[in-house]
Amino acid sequence: MDFKKKLLITAMASTLLVGCAVPGSHLNLDNKNVIEPEQTDTNNANNIDDRVNVYPLTTQLVGQFKTPKAASRTNPSLDAQLARYQYRVGPGDILNVTIWDHPELTIPAGSYRSSSESGNWVHSDGTIFYPYIGFVKVEGKTVTQIRKEMATRLAKFIETPQVDVNVAAFRSQKTYITGEVNKPGQQAITNVPLTLLDAVNRAGGLNTDADWRNVTLTRNGEEQNLSLHALMQRGDLMQNRLLEPGDIVHIPRNDAQKVFVMGEVKEPKLLKIDRAGMSLTEALSGVGGINELEADATGVFVIRSAIGNQNTSALKGEPSAENQQSASQQPIANIYQLNIKDASALVIGTEFELQPYDIVYVTAAPISRWNRVVKQLLPTISGFNNLTEGALRLRTWP
CATH class of the missing domain: 3.10.560.10 (Outer membrane lipoprotein wza domain like)
Incomplete structure (x- = not known):
């Protein structure tokens, strides 16, 4: 067998070995169902x-790509909401009713019990029971409206009654703070209006991993995206909200x-x-x-x-x-x-x-890419040279 035949056989054997033992991972797509994209427009649709x-x-051009920075600004709409805010009583609340000059009606259970213990529980049907006048519908009403109604009804039994009503315990309405805050959980809605900023502060502030820019406020199934970064770092009060019963404030992690x-x-x-x-x-x-x-x-x-x-x-x-x-x-x-x-x-x-x-x-750089190509070729060139030298030695072997 002459030199050329030996070299050809050696090259074919090397090729077969390469096909069987290529280093690195490999996924063979033979006999697999490959889904091809639909060719709707060969000119540009899939290009x-x-x-x-x-x-x-x-x-x-860089100024056109610049994201506008949040600026300090007031929130007149929120200020108006806070000015006219009034708490409305709901089931589970406890009312403290005082009838001046009539201690038998004001503290019937004794003077050593707290207001929440001796107060009038709002039942699930939204009513309370009070002596002389029976059941009073209080759900959805302000303490001013309840005071006026009770005074009108008590006037039939007490001359010019002086009635005072306040909420001893706020239990009917809640909002929820979840996510990356130090104390997540529910917060009661009270006669003091609760804003987003107040709720975050009550929850102990934000954690280290909190995403300040993508806070969500869910109300009646609809989400609002708010930025605590703009609110707390830039003074943009337009990002603040008056929270309502059932609101869910979620502060996500900054994983994204x-x-x-x-x-x-x-x-x-x-x-x-x-x-x-x-x-x-x-x-x-x-x-x-x-x-x-x-x-x-x-x-x-x-x-x-x-x-x-x-x-x-x-x-x-x-x-x-x-x-x-x-x-x-x-x-x-x-x-x-x-x-x-x-x-x-x-x-x-x-x-x-x-x-x-x-x-x-x-x-x-182009020179770096060329050097990498050369680096990949060097083992092949070196192997080919070694193969040629070995074949020559075999040919000249006595």
């Missing part, structure tokens, strides 16, 4: 390049407040956005900066999903409520490119605020 927008981050930094950086990793937010420059700093020997300084990208967030930008070229495209043509991602070849461009990065689930990717 991902046509559904990705790229925006350069320049001094002229994360960005991914990958590519040619010193330490690729996941970063958490804190309550003050995170800029692109902060994210790069958090991973030790770019890899100066491998990275392409012109290729710092922020990849942001556009699915489900089609109307958040006012930039030209992006979908708006007035010009909706079909689902197959809407952008699936927006890519923002920062060129930091001049390090002063990092100032632009400080003005670009990242959003949850953004991907910060730093590309490799």
Whole structure:
């Protein structure tokens, strides 16, 4: 057998071995049911390049991407609600009724019992029982209305009765504070109006892992999204609310407040956005900066999903409520490119605020990619040389 035949047989054997023992994981798709996407429009419907927008981050454009900062402002609507607030009695409350100059009616059970113990329990049907006048409907009424009705009815038995009514125990109406607070649970609605800010303070404040920006207030099955960051850090009182019976305030964890930094950086990793937010420059700093020997300084990208967030930008070229495209043509991602070849461009990065689930990717320089190709080829070239030398030795073997 001559040298060429030996070399061919050796190459075929190597190929078979490679097919049987490739290092790393592998999933064979043979004989599996692979679902192919429907080809509705071969020109652009399934072309991902046509559904990705790229925006350069320049001094002229970065301001258009900047998220408006919350500003301090008053809440006249809330002030008006607080001014006219009145507690309305409900089942389970205990009323303390005082008839002046008639101690036998005021404290029939003795003077050593508290108001809540000796008071008048509001029954499940919304009534209380009082001597002389029998059952009085009190549910849904203010103490002023109850006082007036009882005085009118007692006037038939007592001359010019002086009646005073107050709530000794508030038990009928509650709101609920759940999530990342120090003392989650229910809080009673009383004659003192309870606001969102008051409820959070009563619950002991927020935990370290609380998401300040995505608080939800559920009322009658409908959710309102509120920002405690704007309220407590920026003084935006428009984020405050007067809580009503049955309201549920939920403060979620900040698990969703994360960005991914990958590519040619010193330490690729996941970063958490804190309550003050995170800029692109902060994210790069958090991973030790770019890899100066491998990275392409012109290729710092922020990849942001556009699915489900089609109307958040006012930039030209992006979908708006007035010009909706079909689902197959809407952008699936927006890519923002920062060129930091001049390090002063990092100032632009400080003005670009990242959003949850953004991907910060730093590309490799062309020379780095070429070096990696060469690095992958070297073992093959070296193996081929060794194979050739071995074949030559076999050919010249006596």
